[in-house]
Amino acid sequence: MKVLFAASEAVPFAKTGGLADVIGSLPKELVKQGLDVRVILPKYEDIPAQFTQQMETVASFTLQMGWRQLYCGILKLVHEGITFYFVDNEMYYRRRGCYGYGDDAERFAFFCRAVLDALPHIDFIPDVIHCHDWQTGMIPVLYRAHFSWQPQYEHIKTVMTIHNLKYQGVFGKEQFKDYFALGDEHLGGYALELFGGASFMKGGLLYSDIITTVSPTYAEEIQTPYFGEYLDGLLRSQQHRLYGIVNGIDYEEFDPMTDPRLEVNYRDSVVKKQQNKMKLQERLGLPVNKDIPLIALVTRLVDQKGLSLVDRVIEDLLSLEAQWVILGTGDHRYEQLFRWAADRYPDKLSANITFNEPLARQIYASSDLFLMPSEFEPCGIGQLIAMRYRSIPIVRETGGLKDTVASFDESTGEGTGFSFTHYNAHDMLYTVQRAVNLYNDPEAWKTIWSNIKKKDFSWRKSAQQYAALYNNL
Structure with a gap:
């Protein structure tokens, strides 16, 4: 045919x-x-x-x-x-x-x-x-x-x-x-x-x-x-x-085992993922600490991507025991929001207001959590790449995000990430808090990793x- x-x-x-x-x-x-x-x-x-x-x-x-x-x-x-x-x-x-x-x-x-x-x-x-x-x-x-x-x-x-x-x-x-x-x-x-x-x-x-x-x-x-x-x-x-x-996604193009842009190649090694994280923390001027969760946003900085929710509770998000790395360009107000946050909390957030594919790959490989609180998302590709690089997604249940990320349930041990339903800043904040808390539970974290490992997001x-x-x- x-x-x-x-x-x-x-x-x-x-x-x-x-x-x-x-x-x-x-x-x-x-x-x-x-x-x-x-x-x-x-x-x-x-x-x-x-x-x-x-x-x-x-x-x-x-x-x-x-x-x-x-x-x-x-x-x-x-x-x-x-x-x-x-x-x-x-x-x-x-x-x-x-x-x-x-x-x-x-x-x-x-x-x-x-x-x-x-x-x-x-x-x-x-x-x-x-x-x-x-x-x-x-x-x-x-x-x-x-x-x-x-x-x-x-x-x-x-x-x-x-x-x-x-x-x-x-x-x-x-x-x-x-x-x-x-x-x-x-x-x-x-x-x-x-x-x-x-x-x-x-x-x-x-x-x-x-x-x-x-x-x-x-x-x-x-x-x-x-x-x-x-x-x-x-x-x-x-x-x-x-x-x-x-x-x-193209599993050959997006493969942490062979990706030449990474500091350390890996598949399912927590230790090697942490090595990438420490290299990135050093490069971006964040305190180097393998044990603190690193949360990533790699996105166009526009309303569709749910950034008005982040804007609403940014002080609360930055008070969590976590670091943030932002990569993207878009609306002036969101570019300025993240520049302001990086100035105010230099130990907590790195703002990279640019389009940079090699850096994007390093962020996928280094981050522990990947935030996509979209207002609407026809499919979304960021959450698929994140899971391929074993960065656990936090998403709003809309469009393809709902179809590809199952919320983790402690009682059954099922799920591949964290999600919230309503387009609401405090629902998002609560979900991020929950993810950060579970990061400190090695058993739960291992379970989510092994659930992601069984998924196939290739074409x-x-x-x-x-x-x-x-x-x-």
């Missing part, structure tokens, strides 16, 4: 969030299961030279977008056994970063059109086009409107995956008419219309054959007004073709679920 992943980012070429990790790792697991999976991305300026130098141009053609005649180049690179195609047009993609430009509607309209136009040129007509997030949401719409009746395209099925429903690609209706050559029948309330404009994401949800999202709980949550971002009614009406499949099971969905299609 031939599957083409269409996405706006993928590790190691371009990354702004968890989407890139999924697109970089899921195809490898699907290929192991016998599928022919390839990936198509925009060719951004920021893609490292070590990759662009290896790319070969496999096609160039003129693309019709509305009234425009535009150059489109397709480059190809095989990386870790996966064929990646890159859509090239310097007017749209020769600039820093992936998103945030005034012409993003036009840039990703071009990308959606290019994916479908490129297929005969790259000699790969897939059975399934798997679209990811709003940037590719118009592919199913264009397919239905302009391509499905052409003989070489007519067997293709489309899958739309929601990685985060909050981002919907809403732009003016006139732009949609202009870029996609769509009539008014596609722009009404039962089609693309949203908030008076039109939405890439809504198009993908309505016109694809199957909708998936990145955890079973998130699939339920987005059918409710609180999490549904004004699309809950649509999603309830489509629940017969909506599936939640939890994300995995294997999830890839089997995707393969089954493709087969059903």
